[in-house]
Amino acid sequence: MKLVSYKFKQNLGDLRIGFIINEKVYDIQEGYRQLLIFRQEEDLANAVDTVLPADPDRFFSIGESAIERAAEAYNYIRVSDSHFTAFHLEDLYLSNPVLNPSKIICVGKNYADHVAEMKSDLPEYPVLFAKFNNALIGPEDAIEKPEVTTKLDYEVELAVVIGKETSKVSQEDALDYVAGYTIGNDISARDLQKRTPQWLQGKTLDRSTPIGPWVVTSDEMTEPSDLAIRSYVNGEVRQSSTTSNLIFDVPYLIEFISNLITLKPGDIILTGTPDGVGFAMDPPQYLTGGDVVTLEIENIGKMVNKVQEPE
Missing domain, CATH: 2.30.30 (SH3 type barrels.)
Structure with missing residues (x-):
């Protein structure tokens, strides 16, 4: 469904x-x-x-x-x-299909090519950070670009929606706890993200993170490990990869996270973004007012959002 x-x-x-x-x-x-x-x-x-x-x-x-x-x-x-x-x-x-999850857990540095373009090292463990509900918007809403940032960037990500409470689940059983999958745009203010070692301030700006357009239930998507994933800005392809390139795949992430934190129904895990972000382009290409960002994941669909600057 x-x-x-x-x-x-x-x-x-x-x-x-x-x-x-x-x-x-x-x-x-x-x-x-x-x-x-x-x-x-x-x-x-x-x-x-x-x-x-x-x-x-x-x-x-x-x-x-x-x-x-x-x-x-x-x-x-x-x-x-x-x-x-x-x-x-x-x-x-x-609207965003999952309006108020108790947790939004994000994974950084989870595609090797993206790690390389960010001039970073491959992680030994999943790099986790959080977003909050203030950041979430729906598939038809505008991405708000506040005056506090001049370096707003896009990140297409497979989003996992938890369907059953779980703690300390194994990789073998992990997918049994998934309600379904959707698309997330981990919008990032690179100037805010990189001014301290902690990324939070650049990752959870008000009304910045579209989720949608719907949740495809796990009975119709039994294997999330080989899905084409792409982003476009104003019709230009920016990111193009497959979830088979995840360093830590979905079952591993659920096992890893659930050994740290009890996952509840409706919680969202954003699994990381592939290479092609605006920060890594030469010269960098950041989002500005009027830009149209299209995200696409195989077997889920497309999500299109416009960027809006303060009037």
């Missing part, structure tokens, strides 16, 4: 969780409610929010059981002769 966080452009209201079938969005909770009615479970249908919330935050925080019920609704809608209301993507605003 492709899980989206959506609301209507003409009547914004609250965000709801949906899934995409044939390029149209269906409401997950309503689909599951109709399934319960079909099963003659009217009492549960009338209290559907208690088992399958429409709110994306609550949905992802529940994790595995919510995704399993969503899959039941998805399969019911696909095969049922009943009429279900579907929404056209152009009528909807898509």
Whole structure:
């Protein structure tokens, strides 16, 4: 399934969780409610929010059981002769599918070619840092470039969404704890990032980090280790690689991180970026107001964001 966080452009209201079938969005909770009615479970249908919330935050925080019920609704809608209301993507605003994760854990220096272009050394262990929720925006939002930086850079990354609480999981079992995958842009203010040994100040600026456009559930993407990954700025290819070039792959990262930190449903791991960032170009090419950044990962899709400077 492709899980989206959506609301209507003409009547914004609250965000709801949906899934995409044939390029149209269906409401997950309503689909599951109709399934319960079909099963003659009217009492549960009338209290559907208690088992399958429409709110994306609550949905992802529940994790595995919510995704399993969503899959039941998805399969019911696909095969049922009943009429279900579907929404056209152009009528909807898509938000970051995972709005308020308890943790956003980022991995630096995780592609050898990127390590080389940054004139750094290959890491012995994963290089971890954090972002906070203030940085997150959706796939249709503008990346805000504040006056405090003149060196704003792009980084396309495979993002992993955790589906079950886990601590000290093995690599062999790690993918069983993944809800799905999406695209992240680890926007980095290089001048702020590099003025101290700690990177945080250059990595979590307000409204700087797009996530989306949807989460592809792990049942449809069982192998994240060989996905083409690219970024474009104003249509020009900047980064082009594959996740097979990760120094520390997804199972290793989940094992490593979960031995340090308990991972919760809805947590996000940004797995690192390949070479081709603006900082390493000659001369460097940083983002400015009006630039359009397109990120693409195989089997997930594309995410397009415009850069916006203060007025």
